[in-house]
Structures are given as C-alpha cells and as structure tokens.
Amino acid sequence: MSSKEKDVRSEKTLVIIPTYNEIENVEKMISTVTGLPEAPDVLIVDDNSPDGTGTKVKEISINNKNVHLVERSGKLGLGTAYIEGFRYALERDYDLIIEMDCDFSHDPKDVSRLLKEIKNYDLVIGSRYIQGVNVVNWPLKRLLLSIGASFYTRIITGMPLKDATSGFKCFRRKVIESIDLDNIHSNGYSFQIEMHFRTWKKDFRIKEMPIIFTDRVDGNSKMGKAIVREAILMVWKLRFPYIFGKK
Numbered sequence: 001m002s003s004k005e006k007d008v009r010s011e012k013t014l015v016i017i018p019t020y021n022e023i024e025n026v027e028k029m030i031s032t033v034t035g036l037p038e039a040p041d042v043l044i045v046d047d048n049s050p051d052g053t054g055t056k057v058k059e060i061s062i063n064n065k066n067v068h069l070v071e072r073s074g075k076l077g078l079g080t081a082y083i084e085g086f087r088y089a090l091e092r093d094y095d096l097i098i099e100m101d102c103d104f105s106h107d108p109k110d111v112s113r114l115l116k117e118i119k120n121y122d123l124v125i126g127s128r129y130i131q132g133v134n135v136v137n138w139p140l141k142r143l144l145l146s147i148g149a150s151f152y153t154r155i156i157t158g159m160p161l162k163d164a165t166s167g168f169k170c171f172r173r174k175v176i177e178s179i180d181l182d183n184i185h186s187n188g189y190s191f192q193i194e195m196h197f198r199t200w201k202k203d204f205r206i207k208e209m210p211i212i213f214t215d216r217v218d219g220n221s222k223m224g225k226a227i228v229r230e231a232i233l234m235v236w237k238l239r240f241p242y243i244f245g246k247k
Contacts, residue, residue, distance in 0.1 A: 011095035012041075012093065012094045012095045012096070013038060013040035013094065013095065013096040013097075013115065014040065014041045014042075014043055014085075014088075014089045014092075014094040014096070014097055014098065015033050015040050015041070015042045015043070015100060015111060016043050016081075016082060016085035016086070016088075016089070016097065016098065016099055016100075017029065017033075017043070017044050017045070017100055017101070017102045018045045018046075018047070018081035018082065018085070018101075018102070019044055019045065019046045019047070019049060019053045019054075019057075019102050020046070020047045020049050020053070020075055021049045021050065021051045021053060022049065022051075022053050022102040022103065023049070023051040023052055023053050023056060025102050025103055025104060026044065026056055026057060026102055027056060027060060028104075029102050029104065029108065030042050030044070030057070030060055030064070030067055032108040032109075033108050033111060034064060034066045034067065036108070036109070036111055036112055037112065038111070038112060038115050039066065040066070040098070040115075041066045041067070041068065042067050042068065043068045043069070043070065043085050043089070044057045044067070044068070044069050044102075045070045045072065045081040045082075045084055045085050046069065046070070046071050046072065047072050047074060047075045047076055047081065048071065048072060048073055048074050048075070054069060054071050057069045068088075070084055070085070070088060072084070077187035077188070078167075078187050078188050078191060079184065079185070079186050079187035079188065079190075079191030080187065082099060082191065083181050083184055085097075085099075086176050086181060087181065089173070089176070090173065090176060090177065094173060095172070095173050096115065096118060096170055096171070096172060096173070097171045097172075097173065098111060098114060098169065098170045098171075099168060099169050099170075099171075100167070100168050101167060104214065105213055105214055105215060106126065106167070106168040106211070106213070107211065107212065107214070110126060110168070110209075110211050113209060113211075114126065114168075114169070114170040114209065115170065117170075117207055117209050118170045118172065120205070120207075121172075121206060121207045122171070122172045122174065122175050122199070122204035122205045122206065123169060123170070123171050123172070123196075123199050123204055123205070123206045123207075124169060124170045124206075124208075124209050125161065125166050125168070125169045125196070125206065125207070125208045126163075126166055126168035126169060126209055126211040127161075127162055127163035127166055127208035127209060127210055127211065128146070128163050128166065128211065128212075128213045129150060129162040129163045130162045130163065130208040130209070130210050131210040133147070134210060134211065134212045134213060135212075135213045135215075136213065136214040136215065137214060137215035138213075138215050149164070149165050149189060150162060150163055150164045150165055152232070152235065153193055153235050156236065157193075157197055157235055157238055159196060159197055159200050160200075161196060161206070161208060162208055163208060164192070164193050164196055165189045165192050165193060167192055168211060168213075171199075172204075174204075175199050175202075175204050178202055178204075179195070179198050184198075186234050190233075190234035190235075193234055193235060194234060194238060197238045
C-alpha cells in the first residue's frame, strides 16, 4: 500500500443519512455502511419520524459507537438536515463527508467507490447520467423530470454536470468549510444543485462517478411539486449574481 493510500484510508469519514419514516430500511442501511472495509461513521438526522426511526437508531447506537443520531423537532426538509449534518462533521473534525439516502436507491457498496475516487478530487458525485441513463424502476415521468432538471440546470448555470440533482456524493472537508452554510436555504433537488454550483464556482476539483440508481422498495418517496418548483427558481437565483457581476 502506498503512503498516499494510507493517508486516504486514515481520513475520518462521516456518512450523513437524513431520515423520515425509514423504519423498514434504517437498521439494514446502518449495518451495511458501518460494515464496509473503510468502516465509516454514520450520522442519522431524523425529523421526528412517527414510525420510530429515531428510537431504532438510538438502540443501535448503544452497541455501535460508529453510529450517531441528531433528532429534530419535525419534518424540516432535506437541505436543512444536511446542513445540520455538515456542522456536526466540521465540529468533530471529519475529513470526508458523504451524503446518501436511506432507502437503498444509493447502493451502500458504492460508498467504497466514492472514497477511492475522492483521493484525487474535492467532490465526487454519484451520477445517474454520466454513462447513459442508469436508473432502475422509476416511472417514465419521474425519469424525464430528473433528466430535464439536470439539462435545465446545465443550460442556465453553465455548470458542466450531467447529474446536477444527485444526492449521493463525497465532499472533502475544505469544500464544506469554504461555503457559508448560513446562506444555504434550499431543500430537495435545489439543495443539491446549490451545493454543486457553489463548489464549482470555487474551482474545486469535481468528478462524476457512474452509479446505478434503484428506486426505493420500502417506504414512500419524499419528493413533491413544491420541491420541483423550488429547483426551477433556484438555478436563476444562483445565476443572476454572476450575470450582473455581483458574486
């Protein structure tokens, strides 16, 4: 093993997983992620799930010190959950910070691939569209919406990403430190777009890594029309300051 590989393997990694009513998935997801060769820590940010997700995570954390829980007062949104997770990671000196879903639409085994790729980059994005379309079990309407959102974002912002709305990625700590988290107010698709855009504008090294995205088997999707509307408007909010020279 090279000295570079040793350095990367020794970096402290946190996987942030927001949850709301994920009782069917959370125990298996935690077990799979913490059982990876890299043995990352897991932070569950739970929005007071009525189904007992937070309680289950508490029980798991008693016997697994790699598992952590932030409980919130209610359903406050994906973006704010990740912001809370980022703050948690920075306060506890994590070097690498991963975003992923709890519903197994993101393959936990791909966490290892993210950690391998991040050795030479500052942000690695698990991309559904970098090599064709790698989405399983989505209805056509949902697929076209996702592809269209990434194309629309690329045209308006100029950001050269095939999958601008991906929620599976790995940041280096310095990227999160460089972004004013107090000024991130978006949720859902638009949160992912905004984080990608701000990372790109700061000239960090970004790579899209191909993944296969599989629609959730258990539980319900959290995406609604309001999230789509917010994403449509967000790209213009991001672009306008650069059009008028106000960065």
